[in-house]
Amino acid sequence: MEAFIELDGVEKxxxxxxxxxxxxxxxxxxxxxxxxxxxxxxxxxxxxxxxNGAGKSTTIKMLTGILTPSGGRLRVAGIDPARERTRLARRIGVVFGQRTTLWWDLPLKDSYRLMHRMYRIPDQRFRENLERCVELLDLGELLEVPVRQLSLGQRMRGDIAAALLHDPEVLYLDEPTIGLDVISKAKVRDFLRDLNADRGTTVLLTTHDLTDIEQLCRRVMVIDHGRLMYDGALAGLHEVGESERTLIVDLERELPPVVIDLARTVRVEGPRQWLAFPASQSAAPLVSALAARYPVMDLSLREPDIEAVIAKMYAGRSGQ
Incomplete structure (x- = not known):
């Protein structure tokens, strides 16, 4: 497949x-x-x-031309971002989860109108893109609201729409679901999935939420101390990092620690028990086995902490 983003020995x-x-x-x-x-x-x-501090945001900033590499070669769509930042800006969209590109005191629709002029988007194309984003991201009732009055989830959806009004070929997302509630996260994920499938938009997603990665990405890259430590499927990452999911089980009554081949009990508090199992394995067989042998009232699944996974990987490499 055609390489759209290329980094070769890049340093900062x-x-x-x-x-x-x-x-x-x-x-x-x-x-x-x-x-x-x-x-x-x-x-x-x-x-x-x-x-945190691994170099993710620094990489994104070099890919957009905000920062200039100290060494190496970097190209996006054949363009050197540091040398041709303005030319590249028309082909990329960027969302920084903790910063907004919207005008704080203006209604959301006025920010979009300004971007319409800044990017010189043809009127028909602007209307079509705005209508699509408003519908899919549920922004209809927010267009007249000043950005400063929006909740974090509403503002994030507004930022994603703003980044897509000019039909970018690549979208960089830096923590796009940080601090969002479950409903807002689901809307953002569904939108990104449809965007990639329908328009073939290239997406580079940085996040601490492994659920974002699992639901959206077939490929994952892990960076630590500025170096690429892993590049492949998420299941492979779990195997390399020996990560574990945790199934939190509420039983009808207090019982001795659950004994089951598919997991190990790591904590017991009254009728609630915590069972750890390999993150590369499905939870379905474990849930079925538990339901068949124990009086289960409720279940919840906790994903592994990505920082813990990477810490294990890094410790393993340090010991080699």
């Missing part, structure tokens, strides 16, 4: 000054991205994950 080094006395400061360097190489094909939806 920041100069940092720290206080080293009353009047003296010492200069040091922080390597945020360290020899990063990967390609993303046109139309792929890829999860790009790692712990």
């Amino acid at each position: 080094v920041f100069d940092v000054r720290r206080r080293a006395g009353l009047l003296r400061r010492e200069k040091s360097q922080v390597r945020a991205v360290d020899g990063l190489s990967f390609t993303v094909a046109r139309g792929e939806m890829v999860g790009y994950i790692g712990p």
